[in-house]
Amino acid sequence: YPNIGRVATDKEVAAWDIDVRPDFKGLPKGSGSVTKGMEVWESKCASCHGTFGESNEVFTPIVGGTTKEDVKAGKVAALTDNKQPQRTTLMKVPTVSTLWDYINRAMPWTAPKSLTTEEVYAVTAYILNMAEVLPDDFVLSNENMAEVQKRMPNRNGMTTNHGMWALKGKADVQSVACMKDCKGETKIRSELPDSARNVHGDLSQQNRSFGPVRGVDTSKPPST
Amino acid sequence: YPNIGRVATDKEVAAWDIDVRPDFKGLPKGSGSVTKGMEVWESKCASCHGTFGESNEVFTPIVGGTTKEDVKAGKVAALTDNKQPQRTTLMKVPTVSTLWDYINRAMPWTAPKSLTTEEVYAVTAYILNMAEVLPDDFVLSNENMAEVQKRMPNRNGMTTNHGMWALKGKADVQSVACMKDCKGETKIRSELPDSARNVHGDLSQQNRSFGPVRGVDTSKPPST
Amino acid sequence: GxxxxxxxxxxxxxxxxxxxxxxxxxxxxxxxxxxxxxxxPSRFETNLLRRESPGLTRVNAASVSFTPLQGLFGIITPSGLHFERHHQGWHDIDPGRHRFMVNGLVKNPKVYTMDDLMRLPSVSRIHFIECGANTAMEWGNVAVPAVQYSHGMLSCSEFTGVPLSVLLDDCGYDRKAAKFILAEGADGSGMTRTIAIEHALDDVIVAWGMNGEMLRPENGYPLRLVVPGVQGVSWVKWLRRIEVGDKPYATKDEAIHYIDAMPNGSYRQYTSIQECKSVITTPSAGQRLLDKGFYNITGLAWSGRGKIKRVDVSVDGGKNWRAARLETPVLSKCLTRFNIDWVWDGSPVVMQSRAVDESGYVQPKINELRAVRGTKSIYHNNAIQSWKLDVSGEVSNVQVY
Amino acid sequence: GxxxxxxxxxxxxxxxxxxxxxxxxxxxxxxxxxxxxxxxPSRFETNLLRRESPGLTRVNAASVSFTPLQGLFGIITPSGLHFERHHQGWHDIDPGRHRFMVNGLVKNPKVYTMDDLMRLPSVSRIHFIECGANTAMEWGNVAVPAVQYSHGMLSCSEFTGVPLSVLLDDCGYDRKAAKFILAEGADGSGMTRTIAIEHALDDVIVAWGMNGEMLRPENGYPLRLVVPGVQGVSWVKWLRRIEVGDKPYATKDEAIHYIDAMPNGSYRQYTSIQECKSVITTPSAGQRLLDKGFYNITGLAWSGRGKIKRVDVSVDGGKNWRAARLETPVLSKCLTRFNIDWVWDGSPVVMQSRAVDESGYVQPKINELRAVRGTKSIYHNNAIQSWKLDVSGEVSNVQVY
Ligand code: HEC
Ligand code: HEC
Ligand SMILES: [Ca+2]
Ligand SMILES: [Ca+2]
Ligand SMILES: [Ca+2]
Ligand SMILES: [Ca+2]
Ligand SMILES: [Ca+2]
Ligand SMILES: [Ca+2]
Ligand SMILES: [Co+2]
Ligand SMILES: [Co+2]
Structure with a gap:
C-alpha cells in the first residue's frame, strides 16, 4: 500500500507499549515497597476504594475474602462455599501482572497513567499486603514478581477448558429443540418482585404512546 | 386479522376520496365561470403565479407557450421547436382532470383544500381562458369537462410506449460493457463552468477535515 | 494537512x-x-449535512435537500442525512390521530389506526430510494460541483412495515377489476401517485419504520409507502389512503412532472422504474487527494430492476475497465457498495464506474442516453459519471464520451 | 387509548x-x-431512549446504558440508541490527532493516521454487538421489568473499516510466531483485550464507520475494533494500538471480569463467543395489550457462531412450538428478526422464543444453563426468555422451566 502509514519510532512504541503479560513481558525495571505503597494508597486510592480496599462505594471491594490457606492452595475457597457476600478483586485475579498492568494504565480513575513506575510497584505491593499475601516489609520489584505470582490466592482458579474461545469450540450446554407436546415442567419458577416493578421508572414513559402495545404504568400495582 | 381496522363509513370515504381521474371518475357535480375564475385567480393565485399565470417567482409559469394550433392538434409545437424558454404547465399537461384534481387538493399553496367546488371549476376555467383554450364567457362544469378535454393543447402529447413502467419492461438504451481497449472517443466534452465552482458554497466545509481526501477550497480558483 | x-x-x-x-x-x-x-454525531462531524442546491427551486418548501454521499460509508444512509423532497413542506404528524384508509375496488373500505397497522405481520427490507430527478441537472452539460448535488437525491434504509398486499387482502380487493392503486399523502399537496397492481402486490410496503426506529418526520412520519425500485415520488409520505382502481390517475406528478421529454416533442408518461446506475463517491468532484499512493476507490451501484451483478471501474476515461469488489450482501433494489484498489502516480486521471444489473442491463454513457432521449429529459439520468483528477490532486466533474 | x-x-x-x-x-x-x-426523530418519539439500570453500577462513567429493544424494528439499531458500556467514561476524540499503531511480532511496527487508514481497502458488514454481561441480572431470579434492561446491551449496525488482516499484512506480522493480538484503547482505562490470531485474521475490522457515518463518540469515534460474534468488551473503542504476540495478556477485563464463575469455584477464562440467543421484543415485559385479536409477535435472534437457522415460538410456556418467519437477509453474526402470527383470545399466556444457529446449537433453558454453570456465572446468559401475558393484557418477566 504505497504511501500509507510509516514505521513507528522506538520512542513512539515505548510511549504506548505499556502492557504487561502474565510472563512479565513488558514489565519495566523498578521496585516499590509496601510502606511507600501505603502512602500512595491513602493519598490516591483510599478515597474511592476504602482505607482497607474494602469499600463498595464506587466499585466492588478490591481486598477481602482471601485467606492464608488460599495463598497456599492458589485457589480461593470462598469462591466455592460462597460465604463472602461479594467477590472481591483479589478473590478472582489469578495473575499479579494483571494488577500491575491495570493500575499502571488506568488508576487512579480520574488521573489514569499518572503514577510513576515505583508507585505502581508500591501500591500493588500494598494491596497484596492488605490481603496478607505479602509481608509489611516487602519490596516488590521486577526481579521478584515471579515469586509473588506463586503466592496469588487464586492463581489456580482459572480454566480454559471450554468451547467459548475457539471459533469452532464445542458448546457446553446441549439443548434439544422439541416442537410438540414437549415434556418436562413448564412452571413459572420466578416472577418479578413487586419491589422491582417501578425501580427503572414508569414504563408507560418508556414505550410509544401508539402502536401494538402501550407501556405499563408501573407506578401503580398490577391490575390482577 | 381479527380485531384490526374497521369498515370506513361513507362519510369518511367521501371526506378523503377526492381524486379525479382522466375519465372524470371522482369529479363532483358543479360548475364555475371564467369570470368567477378571474376573481379567484386575482385574489388567491396571482400573488404567486402572476396576473397572467406567467410568473417564474415561486414556480415555473402555468400559462404560456401554447397556441390555437396546439389546441387543434392536441400537441404543443413548442415542445419540439424548443422556442419557449421554459416549459409551462399548460404546454405539458395532457388532461384537464389533472388540473382540476391538483388545484382542488393542493392550491392555494398555503391553504390547500380551502377552495369550494365552484371555485375550483372557475379557476380551472380561467387558467384555460388565459391560455386561450376557453372563451371569456365559458362556464366549466362536470357536464362539459369531457368537451374541454378535447381542447387541451397537449392532450396527444404523451406516450406510454416505453419499458419503464412494467416490472419486466424492456430498456430503451442498450449499452455494452466493453472491458479492454474500448473504442470510441473518450474526450472531455463538458467541464464545470467556473461560475458554478462556488455556487454551492465552499466545498472544503462540506467534507471531513480528515480521511482519504479533503474538500476543495472552492472560494479560490483551481490550482491549474 | x-x-x-x-x-x-x-x-x-x-x-x-x-x-x-x-x-x-x-x-x-x-x-x-x-x-x-x-x-x-461527534463535534468534529459538522461538515456532512443535507444541503440545498441554490437556484434549483424557487421556494424551499417545494424543494430538495441532498444527501452528502461524498463522505458516507457502506449502504445505510444515516437517517439524519436522508435526502428530502417535499412539495408542500413537511409536518410532524401526531401518530395517535393519524388514520389510514383503503377504498375503491374493495369489498370493505377500511380505516386503520397506527395501532392497527403495527399489529399486522410486518417485514423489514433494505432498499434504496432515488428521486426520479436525481442527476437531472446534468442531462445537458456539467452543472454542479460535487456528488452531493449530482447524485444526492439517493438514500438507502431498512424499512419496516406491513406488505401492501396484506392490507389489500384484508379489505378484499377485487382481484379481477383491480389494475392500479392510487397512493395519497396527508400533506398539503395531498401527493398522489398511480402504481400498477402487479407492483403493489409484489414488494410494496406500508412502512412506519426506518433504520430501526420510526420514520423521521421529513420522510413521512408516521407512515409512508415503500415502492422498491421506483422513483421516490411514488413512495408517498404521510400516507393517508390507498384507492384500488381500474385506470391510472394522471395526477399532477405523473402528468405535468416526472414525465420524460423526448426529442420528438412527446413525453413519456408513467416512467417509474429507476434503471441501473452507479457513481464513485470517494474520490469525487470537489475533493482533493493530498498525496500520491494507494487509494480505495469506492462508490455505490443500484438498480430498480433487481440486484447488481457487476461494477466496472475505469481510471483512463473509459478505455479500460476492471471489475470492482462488491460488498455483501448484494440485495435486490438496494444500494451495493463497490471498492477497488488503486495507486495514484500523480498523473491526470478520469475515473468512472459502470454498473450491470441482474437483467443484464449495462449503465449507459450520457451520449447513449441522449441518442435515444435527447437533452430535455430531466428525469431518469442514469449515465456513467466521470470525475477528472488533476495533477494538483483536485477532482472535478466532467462529461466524457 | x-x-x-x-x-x-x-x-x-x-x-x-x-x-x-x-x-x-x-x-x-x-x-x-x-x-x-x-x-x-419526531417530537412524538421521546420515550424510547438509552437508559441506565439503577443500582447496576455505582458510578455512571463505568456503567451501561441500555438500548430500548421494546420498540425497535428490523435489525439496524438507530445509532443514537446504540447501547453504551464505558469503563472510564467516553470522549469525543479529535480524529486529526488520533493515531493507530501496530507493534509486537511484526517486521515493521507502524503508525497510521486516520487519513492513512481510510485510504486502505475497506469493507462494510452488518454485525450485532452484545455485551458479555447482557442478561446477567437474570442468572439467578427475575430481576428487571423490561426487555430494555434484560437484553438491551445488544445493538446491530453496519460497520465500515479496514480488515485487521490487511493491517497485519502491511506490517509484516510473524506468521509463525503470532498466536494472539492485543487490542488497546486510547481512553483512560486503556481498555485491552486478547484476541486469537485466527480470529483476528478472519473477520475482525478496524472500523471508523457505523451505519453510514463515522462512529458515534460513545461507540469509539474515530476508531474501534469490530470482532464479530465476540462479546462487546473486545470491540475496543477509541482504538489506538494492536500488538501481535505469542501469549494471551490476561488483562483486567479477562482476568478479573468477563470470566465465568463455575459451580466448583473455578472461573472460565477467555470465554468470548456470544452463543446463540433470541428474545421476543414485542410484546414484552412492561407492555400492555389493549385488545384481544391479531398480533405480530416479533423479536430478535443472533449467534456468535454464524447464521440463525430457525427460531421457534411458543405461546404455551414451552409445550408446543411453531417456527417463526425469519426476515432476510439472514447474515452471519448479525441480528435476525423473526415474526409470527398470533391471535390473542384473552386468556393468560406464557410466550417464549428459541433460536437455533447453523452449527445446530439450540438456545437453552435457564435450568439447562444452570445445570452446567451454576448461578454465579454473570456473563453469557443466553437462556430462553419467558414473558407472561395476564388476562389484563399486562406482560411481565418470568422464568419458566
Ligand atoms: C475516583 C475513584 C477512584 C480512585 C481515586 C481510584 N480508583 Fe481504582 N477503580 C475505580 C473504579 C470506578 C474502578 C472500576 C473501573 C471499571 O469499571 O473498569 C476501579 C478499579 C480498580 C481496580 C480493578 C478492580 C477490579 O476488580 O476490576 C484496581 C486494582 C484499582 N482500581 C486500584 C486503584 C489504585 C491502586 C488506585 C490509586 C492509585 C485507585 N484504584 C484509585 C475508582 C477509583
Ligand atoms: C403561496 C404561493 C402560491 C399560491 C397563492 C398559489 N400557488 Fe399554485 N403553486 C405554488 C407552488 C410553489 C407550486 C408548485 C408545487 C410543487 O412543487 O409541487 C404551485 C403549483 C401550482 C400548479 C401546478 C403547476 C405545475 O406545473 O405543477 C397549479 C395548476 C397551480 N399552482 C394553480 C394555483 C391556483 C389555481 C391557485 C389559487 C387558487 C394557486 N395556484 C395559488 C404556489 C402557489
Ligand atoms: Ca502518506
Ligand atoms: Ca507489549
Ligand atoms: Ca474510606
Ligand atoms: Ca381494534
Ligand atoms: Ca377516488
Ligand atoms: Ca404578480
Ligand atoms: Co422524485
Ligand atoms: Co461487555
Missing amino acids: SALAQAAASAATDGDVNILTLPEHSTTLGKPVAANPYGV | SALAQAAASAATDGDVNILTLPEHSTTLGKPVAANPYGV
Missing part, C-alpha cells in the same frame, strides 16, 4: 507528538453513560 | 373526527427542506 505536516515533522525526530505526549482523553475520566440519551 | 376510544365513539356516528375534519397538516404549508440539516 496541518496534522499530516505535524506528524511528518515530528516523525523525523523522536516521533509524533500526538503519540509521545499522551492525549488528554488517555489521562482523564470521560463522560458518563446516557449523557446523551439519544446520541448525536 | 383515548385515541382509540375517540375513534370508536365517532365511528358509531358519522365517522372518525380525525378523518371527517381534515387535520391541520392537510390544509397548511409545512416546513422547508433542510430545516434540520441533520435530522432528528
Whole structure:
C-alpha cells in the first residue's frame, strides 16, 4: 500500500507499549515497597476504594475474602462455599501482572497513567499486603514478581477448558429443540418482585404512546 | 386479522376520496365561470403565479407557450421547436382532470383544500381562458369537462410506449460493457463552468477535515 | 494537512507528538453513560449535512435537500442525512390521530389506526430510494460541483412495515377489476401517485419504520409507502389512503412532472422504474487527494430492476475497465457498495464506474442516453459519471464520451 | 387509548373526527427542506431512549446504558440508541490527532493516521454487538421489568473499516510466531483485550464507520475494533494500538471480569463467543395489550457462531412450538428478526422464543444453563426468555422451566 502509514519510532512504541503479560513481558525495571505503597494508597486510592480496599462505594471491594490457606492452595475457597457476600478483586485475579498492568494504565480513575513506575510497584505491593499475601516489609520489584505470582490466592482458579474461545469450540450446554407436546415442567419458577416493578421508572414513559402495545404504568400495582 | 381496522363509513370515504381521474371518475357535480375564475385567480393565485399565470417567482409559469394550433392538434409545437424558454404547465399537461384534481387538493399553496367546488371549476376555467383554450364567457362544469378535454393543447402529447413502467419492461438504451481497449472517443466534452465552482458554497466545509481526501477550497480558483 | 505536516515533522525526530505526549482523553475520566440519551454525531462531524442546491427551486418548501454521499460509508444512509423532497413542506404528524384508509375496488373500505397497522405481520427490507430527478441537472452539460448535488437525491434504509398486499387482502380487493392503486399523502399537496397492481402486490410496503426506529418526520412520519425500485415520488409520505382502481390517475406528478421529454416533442408518461446506475463517491468532484499512493476507490451501484451483478471501474476515461469488489450482501433494489484498489502516480486521471444489473442491463454513457432521449429529459439520468483528477490532486466533474 | 376510544365513539356516528375534519397538516404549508440539516426523530418519539439500570453500577462513567429493544424494528439499531458500556467514561476524540499503531511480532511496527487508514481497502458488514454481561441480572431470579434492561446491551449496525488482516499484512506480522493480538484503547482505562490470531485474521475490522457515518463518540469515534460474534468488551473503542504476540495478556477485563464463575469455584477464562440467543421484543415485559385479536409477535435472534437457522415460538410456556418467519437477509453474526402470527383470545399466556444457529446449537433453558454453570456465572446468559401475558393484557418477566 504505497504511501500509507510509516514505521513507528522506538520512542513512539515505548510511549504506548505499556502492557504487561502474565510472563512479565513488558514489565519495566523498578521496585516499590509496601510502606511507600501505603502512602500512595491513602493519598490516591483510599478515597474511592476504602482505607482497607474494602469499600463498595464506587466499585466492588478490591481486598477481602482471601485467606492464608488460599495463598497456599492458589485457589480461593470462598469462591466455592460462597460465604463472602461479594467477590472481591483479589478473590478472582489469578495473575499479579494483571494488577500491575491495570493500575499502571488506568488508576487512579480520574488521573489514569499518572503514577510513576515505583508507585505502581508500591501500591500493588500494598494491596497484596492488605490481603496478607505479602509481608509489611516487602519490596516488590521486577526481579521478584515471579515469586509473588506463586503466592496469588487464586492463581489456580482459572480454566480454559471450554468451547467459548475457539471459533469452532464445542458448546457446553446441549439443548434439544422439541416442537410438540414437549415434556418436562413448564412452571413459572420466578416472577418479578413487586419491589422491582417501578425501580427503572414508569414504563408507560418508556414505550410509544401508539402502536401494538402501550407501556405499563408501573407506578401503580398490577391490575390482577 | 381479527380485531384490526374497521369498515370506513361513507362519510369518511367521501371526506378523503377526492381524486379525479382522466375519465372524470371522482369529479363532483358543479360548475364555475371564467369570470368567477378571474376573481379567484386575482385574489388567491396571482400573488404567486402572476396576473397572467406567467410568473417564474415561486414556480415555473402555468400559462404560456401554447397556441390555437396546439389546441387543434392536441400537441404543443413548442415542445419540439424548443422556442419557449421554459416549459409551462399548460404546454405539458395532457388532461384537464389533472388540473382540476391538483388545484382542488393542493392550491392555494398555503391553504390547500380551502377552495369550494365552484371555485375550483372557475379557476380551472380561467387558467384555460388565459391560455386561450376557453372563451371569456365559458362556464366549466362536470357536464362539459369531457368537451374541454378535447381542447387541451397537449392532450396527444404523451406516450406510454416505453419499458419503464412494467416490472419486466424492456430498456430503451442498450449499452455494452466493453472491458479492454474500448473504442470510441473518450474526450472531455463538458467541464464545470467556473461560475458554478462556488455556487454551492465552499466545498472544503462540506467534507471531513480528515480521511482519504479533503474538500476543495472552492472560494479560490483551481490550482491549474 | 496541518496534522499530516505535524506528524511528518515530528516523525523525523523522536516521533509524533500526538503519540509521545499522551492525549488528554488517555489521562482523564470521560463522560458518563446516557449523557446523551439519544446520541448525536461527534463535534468534529459538522461538515456532512443535507444541503440545498441554490437556484434549483424557487421556494424551499417545494424543494430538495441532498444527501452528502461524498463522505458516507457502506449502504445505510444515516437517517439524519436522508435526502428530502417535499412539495408542500413537511409536518410532524401526531401518530395517535393519524388514520389510514383503503377504498375503491374493495369489498370493505377500511380505516386503520397506527395501532392497527403495527399489529399486522410486518417485514423489514433494505432498499434504496432515488428521486426520479436525481442527476437531472446534468442531462445537458456539467452543472454542479460535487456528488452531493449530482447524485444526492439517493438514500438507502431498512424499512419496516406491513406488505401492501396484506392490507389489500384484508379489505378484499377485487382481484379481477383491480389494475392500479392510487397512493395519497396527508400533506398539503395531498401527493398522489398511480402504481400498477402487479407492483403493489409484489414488494410494496406500508412502512412506519426506518433504520430501526420510526420514520423521521421529513420522510413521512408516521407512515409512508415503500415502492422498491421506483422513483421516490411514488413512495408517498404521510400516507393517508390507498384507492384500488381500474385506470391510472394522471395526477399532477405523473402528468405535468416526472414525465420524460423526448426529442420528438412527446413525453413519456408513467416512467417509474429507476434503471441501473452507479457513481464513485470517494474520490469525487470537489475533493482533493493530498498525496500520491494507494487509494480505495469506492462508490455505490443500484438498480430498480433487481440486484447488481457487476461494477466496472475505469481510471483512463473509459478505455479500460476492471471489475470492482462488491460488498455483501448484494440485495435486490438496494444500494451495493463497490471498492477497488488503486495507486495514484500523480498523473491526470478520469475515473468512472459502470454498473450491470441482474437483467443484464449495462449503465449507459450520457451520449447513449441522449441518442435515444435527447437533452430535455430531466428525469431518469442514469449515465456513467466521470470525475477528472488533476495533477494538483483536485477532482472535478466532467462529461466524457 | 383515548385515541382509540375517540375513534370508536365517532365511528358509531358519522365517522372518525380525525378523518371527517381534515387535520391541520392537510390544509397548511409545512416546513422547508433542510430545516434540520441533520435530522432528528419526531417530537412524538421521546420515550424510547438509552437508559441506565439503577443500582447496576455505582458510578455512571463505568456503567451501561441500555438500548430500548421494546420498540425497535428490523435489525439496524438507530445509532443514537446504540447501547453504551464505558469503563472510564467516553470522549469525543479529535480524529486529526488520533493515531493507530501496530507493534509486537511484526517486521515493521507502524503508525497510521486516520487519513492513512481510510485510504486502505475497506469493507462494510452488518454485525450485532452484545455485551458479555447482557442478561446477567437474570442468572439467578427475575430481576428487571423490561426487555430494555434484560437484553438491551445488544445493538446491530453496519460497520465500515479496514480488515485487521490487511493491517497485519502491511506490517509484516510473524506468521509463525503470532498466536494472539492485543487490542488497546486510547481512553483512560486503556481498555485491552486478547484476541486469537485466527480470529483476528478472519473477520475482525478496524472500523471508523457505523451505519453510514463515522462512529458515534460513545461507540469509539474515530476508531474501534469490530470482532464479530465476540462479546462487546473486545470491540475496543477509541482504538489506538494492536500488538501481535505469542501469549494471551490476561488483562483486567479477562482476568478479573468477563470470566465465568463455575459451580466448583473455578472461573472460565477467555470465554468470548456470544452463543446463540433470541428474545421476543414485542410484546414484552412492561407492555400492555389493549385488545384481544391479531398480533405480530416479533423479536430478535443472533449467534456468535454464524447464521440463525430457525427460531421457534411458543405461546404455551414451552409445550408446543411453531417456527417463526425469519426476515432476510439472514447474515452471519448479525441480528435476525423473526415474526409470527398470533391471535390473542384473552386468556393468560406464557410466550417464549428459541433460536437455533447453523452449527445446530439450540438456545437453552435457564435450568439447562444452570445445570452446567451454576448461578454465579454473570456473563453469557443466553437462556430462553419467558414473558407472561395476564388476562389484563399486562406482560411481565418470568422464568419458566
Ligand atoms: C475516583 C475513584 C477512584 C480512585 C481515586 C481510584 N480508583 Fe481504582 N477503580 C475505580 C473504579 C470506578 C474502578 C472500576 C473501573 C471499571 O469499571 O473498569 C476501579 C478499579 C480498580 C481496580 C480493578 C478492580 C477490579 O476488580 O476490576 C484496581 C486494582 C484499582 N482500581 C486500584 C486503584 C489504585 C491502586 C488506585 C490509586 C492509585 C485507585 N484504584 C484509585 C475508582 C477509583
Ligand atoms: C403561496 C404561493 C402560491 C399560491 C397563492 C398559489 N400557488 Fe399554485 N403553486 C405554488 C407552488 C410553489 C407550486 C408548485 C408545487 C410543487 O412543487 O409541487 C404551485 C403549483 C401550482 C400548479 C401546478 C403547476 C405545475 O406545473 O405543477 C397549479 C395548476 C397551480 N399552482 C394553480 C394555483 C391556483 C389555481 C391557485 C389559487 C387558487 C394557486 N395556484 C395559488 C404556489 C402557489
Ligand atoms: Ca502518506
Ligand atoms: Ca507489549
Ligand atoms: Ca474510606
Ligand atoms: Ca381494534
Ligand atoms: Ca377516488
Ligand atoms: Ca404578480
Ligand atoms: Co422524485
Ligand atoms: Co461487555
